[in-house]
Amino acid sequence: MVAIIDYNVGNVENVLNACKRLGVDGKLTRDKNEILNADRIILPGVGAFPVAMKKLKEYDLVDVLKLAKENGKKIMGICLGMQILFEKGYEVEETEGLGFLRGYIDKIPTNQKLPHMGWNDVDGDDYYFVHSYMAFTDEDTKYAIYGDVKIPAIVKKDNVVGCQFHPEKSGQVGEKLLKKWLYEG
């Protein structure tokens, strides 16, 4: 079972829909035992960094996720769910994140249009992005190029991976990436 963390931050249903299309048993949950017993954990999210952290705390999920991470459980963060994997966020106000990945989140430093919205390529494949904030990190990272900014698109460390784009909204390419992560050993 794949636990999709249900913490009231927007469109989590579509991650569940994607799991179903890929034949994976996904479940929206905020139950501690279900999360700790799941094979994998997806942390979705749309909205603002401080709101997401507030909700995680409200549902007592911060320690649960930290325990799951220490247990070596595979965790994927998507979009805002990726951003809160980092140590800190500066959206609206300085907020502490989960700290699974080194670095912080701040506004995309560009004069170009924001949000960075639409399809952009990472290693030759196009994924759907929609965000105005990005990671500043020295972890193992794959980038998307937006004007003169290198936007961290996939950040990996041990059992944790973050995707700034929405694989569940990125057509066949996104499903392929999700499937690979869902089925890999």
Place this chain on the structure above:
Amino acid sequence: MLKKRIIPCLDIKDGKVVKGVNFVNLIDVGDPVLVAKEYENQCADEVVFLDITASSDNRETIYDLVKRAAKELSIPLTIGGGIRTIEDFRKILNCGADKVSINTSAIKNPNLIKEAAEEFGSQCVVVAIDAKLIDGKYKVFVKGGREDTGIFLEDWVKQVSDLGAGEILLTSMDGDGTCKGYDIPMLNVVCDLVNIPVIASGGCGSIKDIINCFKETKSDAALVASLFHFGKATVSEVKEEMIKNNIPARIV
């Protein structure tokens, strides 16, 4: 590099595609989900459902439709038509829509843009604007271009952007339905004023019109209806032509 998007738009009434859609080699298809899925397979970058159901009794049909579409589609889905309140936003988004497009309700209550952006994030707030050239000035219209709001387009796009809209869907009422091409001068006026994505709409009659739009304006996306629905072109053909013209496009 960020790609220029091609967005098929379906007019929907009582849960069905208005007039149906005739794909090349396929006869009349009425189910919006089947049509949208076909466009996704052709490499559409997003899909828009515009609900023109007049009766409010039939609101439930759109919710069922969005739920069904969200299960099938793996590209972003925007819903427009009949969304008046924050609660309407919430309902549509909870059904699985990625973005909500508002038009008349934003004119009546501009604060709805701000409230929705704060509650759900700017990324899901699309403000659709219908405009027309009147005595050398661009004016904002409602009711399908029949009613002049008296508002100048330049003022409205700035306000919309300041209130936190994530995107502007600009339809030229002078071009809509004419197949004479997108309204390049109007698009340029709007693209120069705001720093959020702009979707061009109204007037598309050929693949060439789409190419011209991307070459001559800074539009981020092109909304396309009849060209695709009448089987005159496929999304893939448009993408091929974009690539030939050095316009960044997503191909599979």
